[in-house]
Amino acid sequence: MASTDELLFHISEKIDELQVQLSSSAAAARLSLQAGLTELRQTGGRLASGEVWQQAAQRWRLATAAAADRWTSLREFVSEFDVREFIETTRLLVLTEASTVHLCLLGAGFGAGLLVGYLVGRGRRVRTVRQPALMRAVICGTYEGLDGVLAVEDQPRPELVSPTEVLVRVKAATVDRVDLRIASGYGRALRRQVNRYNPHVDSELPVVLGRDLAGVVDQVGSEVTQWQVGDPVWAAVPFWRPGTLAEFVVLEEKELCRKPDAVTFERAAALPYSGTVAWNALVTQGGIGPDTAQDKRVLVHAAASGVGLVATQLLKAWGGHVTTTVSARLVPLARMLGADDVIEYDTADLEKELSLRDKFDLVLNTAGPSLHASCLRHCAETGLVVSTVEAAMPSDRFGFVLGTLYALWIRFTRLAGQVLFLPESWGTVTFSADTLAQLAALVDARELQAVVEHTFDWQDADAAFHYLARGDAVGKPVVSFRHLAPPQPVTEDGS
Known part of the structure; x- marks a missing residue:
């Protein structure tokens, strides 16, 4: 051999x-x-x-x-x-x-492998997976407009990730017109890119709808100093953030403001988003504020909209002259809110009525692009036209190449903002607690009031969306979460 x-x-x-x-x-x-x-x-x-x-x-x-x-x-x-x-x-x-030492080492290695495998397998068998806590929420599961809006009971409840975050138990939230557009895909490209850096979002869909809320603090992070559990708060979030139509919402400490004491949670919920947009349109873009509104002539189109209601009251509180356009049935409401001149756009010739009046220092267009040309005609040479309707986003139609470049631009902009300590903002409106605090002071002083025509239970949120989509709603519909039973604690075995 x-x-x-x-x-x-x-x-x-x-x-x-x-x-x-x-x-x-x-x-x-x-x-x-x-x-x-x-x-x-x-x-x-x-x-x-x-x-x-x-x-x-x-x-x-x-x-x-x-x-x-x-x-x-x-x-x-x-x-x-x-x-x-x-x-x-x-x-x-x-x-x-092969020596005896080699054989012993081989046997010892084989035995150690068996022991480790047994312990790992046994640990996996006895370890239970903790089921995530769930909550009720109003979402859009698809970008199919109103058909994609759902009220669900199995939305994962957000948890605090950052030590500066606050968990808010929502008492009431509202449906804004931008939510109708979000349900049809508005801002989906921006939302998809920005939410890659949001630890509270796992996927593009579903999207929690709603832009403003009123509720109480339920839990605070370890570094939160301004808020305690049980404090009443209100807040607003931009269209590219997860919404507020849910039992629980996580926000940064600096994004919250104390709710005005003079109003209920339902009425308070109708003001933060619309109030911030109106404040931005008048003060930031229009240059008309508490100290500069005296004797200014301002035209507010669609004064019964959420933004129009707030803008009319702000201008009157600051001493401006307000002309509004509303439907005939809402003339008494416009008068009650302090409008100096009211035009019925559904019974009168709007262009003729406006041509009979002096031109305006500021024209606030809350209706949409269809009135833009008319706004320019009736604005003074030194005046401004400001639109509060969100412009179409070209990024929603980007293909692969432009979409890749857009994602890189989003990342670069975020990094630059973090280096320079700038607030994250992807639109013309900056949402801040400072603005909400000034609105709250006006509410407590009885100079600003919320107008709520209908309040819906969270299970009937789809009806609130259809009501707003009709086009003749007064203000914004409120969705209430107040009467929900507190969630049951989740045990380690998920029961």
Whole structure:
């Protein structure tokens, strides 16, 4: 019987021979196919005659024959390999050259592996997975407009991630007109990119709807100093953030403001988002504020909208002259809110009525692009036209290439904002607690009031969306979460 070294040398020699044969076969086949493809490109005009296909078939036959030869060689090698001889040689190798120490180490390693595997498997069997706490929420599951709006009971409840975050138990929230657009896909590209950096969002859909809320603090982070559990608060979030139509919402400490004491949660919920948009349109963009509104002539289109109601009251509280356009049935409401001049757009000739009046220092368009040309005609030469309707977002129609560049721009802008300590903002409106505090002071002073025509239970939120979509709603519909039972604590075994 051959020695161990001779056997191993023989096996190594055969394996090397087989590798050389297979390599040469693969190289030959690859070169043959490459040559065939090159010739196909050069002789495309001969495709109809069939000559090219004949040449390709010939090369394929050659490559197949070469591979068959190599396979035959492999089979011959395997047939010559004596398994019994190999086993016997291996046995002699173990008996004569493997020491007791080697065998002990092998046995110890095998036993340790079995023990570790057993412990890991046993740990996985007894460890239970903690089920996430759930909450009620109003979401859009698809971007199909009103058909995609759902009231669900199994939305994952958000948890505090940052030490500066606050968990708010929502008592009431509202449906804004921008929510109707979000349910149809508005801002989906921006939302998808920004939410990649939001630890509270796992996927693009579903999207929690709602833009403002009133509620109480339920839990605070370890570094929160301004709020305590039970404090009444209100807040507003932009369209690219997760919404507020849910039992619980997580916000940063600095985004919250104390709710005005003079109003209920339902009425308070109708003001933060619309109030912030109106404040931005008048003060930031229009240049008309508490100290500059005296004797300014301002036209507020669609004064019964959420923004129009707040803007009319702000201007009157600051001493401005307000002309509003409303439907005939809402004239008493406009008068009650302090409008100096009211135009019924559904019974009178709007253009004619406006032409009879002096031009305005500021025209606030809360209706939409259809009135933009009219707004320009009736604005003074030194005046301004400000629209509170969100402009269409080109990014919603970006393809792969532009979408990739847009994602890079979002990332760069976020990093630059973090380096410069700038607030994250992706629109013309900045939502801040400072603005909410000034609105709250006006509410407590009885100079600003919330107008709520209808309040819906959270289960009937789809009716609130249809009500707002009709186009004749007064203000914004409120969705109440006040009468829900407190959630049951979740045990470690998920029960």
